[in-house]
Amino acid sequence: MQDFGAAFGEAFALIAGLDAGLMEIIGLSMRVTFSAVLIACVIGLPLGAVLAVGRFPGRHILVVLVSALMGLPPVVVGLAVYLMLSAAGPLGVLQLLYTPTAMIIAQAILVTPIIASLTRQVIDDLHGEYDELLRSMGANRVGMIATLLWDARYSLLTAALAGLGRALAEVGAVMIVGGNINHVTRVMTTAIALETSKGALALALGLGIILVGLSILVNAGLMGLRKSAERLAYA
Amino acid sequence: MPEPISRASHLSVIEAGVKPPAVALHDVVLERRGKALVDGLTLSLSTSGTTVLMGPNGAGKSLTLRLMAGLIAPDEGRVRWNGVETTPSQSVALVFQKPVLLRRSVRANLKHALKTYGVSRIERPRRLEKLLEMGELENLADRPARVLSGGEQQRVALVRALAARPKLLLLDEPTASLDPQATAAIESLIRMAAQNGAKIVLVTHDRGQAQRLADEIVFLNHGQVAEVTPAQRFFDAPQSQEGRDYLDGHLLL
Numbered sequence: 001m002q003d004f005g006a007a008f009g010e011a012f013a014l015i016a017g018l019d020a021g022l023m024e025i026i027g028l029s030m031r032v033t034f035s036a037v038l039i040a041c042v043i044g045l046p047l048g049a050v051l052a053v054g055r056f057p058g059r060h061i062l063v064v065l066v067s068a069l070m071g072l073p074p075v076v077v078g079l080a081v082y083l084m085l086s087a088a089g090p091l092g093v094l095q096l097l098y099t100p101t102a103m104i105i106a107q108a109i110l111v112t113p114i115i116a117s118l119t120r121q122v123i124d125d126l127h128g129e130y131d132e133l134l135r136s137m138g139a140n141r142v143g144m145i146a147t148l149l150w151d152a153r154y155s156l157l158t159a160a161l162a163g164l165g166r167a168l169a170e171v172g173a174v175m176i177v178g179g180n181i182n183h184v185t186r187v188m189t190t191a192i193a194l195e196t197s198k199g200a201l202a203l204a205l206g207l208g209i210i211l212v213g214l215s216i217l218v219n220a221g222l223m224g225l226r227k228s229a230e231r232l233a234y235a
Numbered sequence: 236m237p238e239p240i241s242r243a244s245h246l247s248v249i250e251a252g253v254k255p256p257a258v259a260l261h262d263v264v265l266e267r268r269g270k271a272l273v274d275g276l277t278l279s280l281s282t283s284g285t286t287v288l289m290g291p292n293g294a295g296k297s298l299t300l301r302l303m304a305g306l307i308a309p310d311e312g313r314v315r316w317n318g319v320e321t322t323p324s325q326s327v328a329l330v331f332q333k334p335v336l337l338r339r340s341v342r343a344n345l346k347h348a349l350k351t352y353g354v355s356r357i358e359r360p361r362r363l364e365k366l367l368e369m370g371e372l373e374n375l376a377d378r379p380a381r382v383l384s385g386g387e388q389q390r391v392a393l394v395r396a397l398a399a400r401p402k403l404l405l406l407d408e409p410t411a412s413l414d415p416q417a418t419a420a421i422e423s424l425i426r427m428a429a430q431n432g433a434k435i436v437l438v439t440h441d442r443g444q445a446q447r448l449a450d451e452i453v454f455l456n457h458g459q460v461a462e463v464t465p466a467q468r469f470f471d472a473p474q475s476q477e478g479r480d481y482l483d484g485h486l487l488l
Binding site: 129130132133134135136137138139143147150151152154232233234235 | 301304306322325327328329331335337338339347348351352379380381382399
């Protein structure tokens with residue numbers, strides 16, 4: 001237990017001192033995570049809305065598929081992206097393996113089904129309420145989807161949050177395609193895994209505390225936004 | 236884009252030699268779970284004036300209104316607008332009993348409507364101000380629409396419908412849950428729309444309202460037209476037994 005206490009002490013010293021190595025890792029983590037979630041939103045939000053509003057053959061199967069993909073094992077996605085990006089792979093010429101871009105791609109693949117699936121549920125509910133109105137106004141499908149996405153914007157924060165949580169906590173995929181290279185592709189989760197195995201518990205713990213803290217902060221901020229929107233009947 | 240006119244409807248217009256009706260239902264049947272809720276309904280409404288649909292609950296008033304809005308297609312029979320079988324969505328507007336307002340400000344709700352109705356970007360601000368003025372909504376323009384009172388919300392919904400400059404304005408019990416003052420505001424907007432040449436079709440259970448607004452009464456019962464009578468005559472001497480019973484307060488079964 002003494003080790004544990006000492007580790008905590010060292011962890012706080014690192015955080016308080018804004019350790020340069022620590023800041024670099026945090027910065028990259030944020031960059032990779034937010035980029036991945038942004039890409040996943042750009043794809044997942046319209047996809048989810050189309051699945052909710054659209055009426056086309058195969059829609060039901062697609063809904064089930066996207067829902068099932070929410071549980072994609074990160075290591076499998078990591079492996080698949082690795083195979084695509086490796087020198088012998090179809091996208092090998094891009095030389096993206098072991099770069100932050102590869103990590104962003106892998107996480108975007110993991111997060112997109114989560115955002116698409118949650119979006120579909122949110123939009124489905126709102127569509128039930130707006131459908132007659134929008135049809136009576138002569139809105140076309142594209143206009144309808146745009147209206148629904150915009151009016152569900154605060155509810156969709158929850159979908160984005162779920163995606164953010166997944167990306168922030170994820171370690172398997174970024175480890176495989178990023179390689180955990182110091183100063184290049186080392187992010188919080190891979191660093192924690194590495195430092196723990198090396199026995200550098202202080203750094204691992206410091207990173208862990210920051211990771212949890214950031215997660216709480218982001219969640220609290222977005223939830224606060226949603227609450228105030230609900231008060232104004234915007235959500 | 237001009238809509239193609241089917242030959243049959245074209246002929247009927249020539250034969251009649253007058254403007255085709257704003258909306259006409261011919262032998263319309265609408266079934267739900269094996270039960271005919273609208274049961275061979277035939278009705279033709281002229282292009283002006285206010286028609287009030289009355290009748291007991293379950294008579295098919297709301298469904299008839301939705302058929303007229305083109306929101307639902309009949310299982311049998313035809314619905315025609317100005318003699319044509321395509322829904323002219325830009326010139327038909329529908330107001331619901333419970334207003335469905337977007338999760339936005341009043342102003343943004345109206346802006347969205349103007350955009351959806353295809354009003355040009357340049358013209359929108361001017362039309363928007365006119366709509367706010369018309370509904371006496373200037374002071375509420377930047378409030379979230381869904382926190383307004385019931386009467387204010389319905390005013391927004393009605394003004395939003397007017398954003399389409401509809402030729403056919405369909406109203407489904409728009410004042411059913413409103414106080415007298417809010418009702419008066421809605422009625423004056425309806426009158427204004429009628430004076431501007433819109434054909435009004437109003438569903439109401441409020442006899443006073445029907446008397447104030449109606450030019451003609453269409454009395455529905457069991458998904459069929461029981462009678463179509465000029466308003467004054469209907470209230471003095473309804474032509475059908477169903478209409479008489481309804482006005483006398485008898486239960487219609």
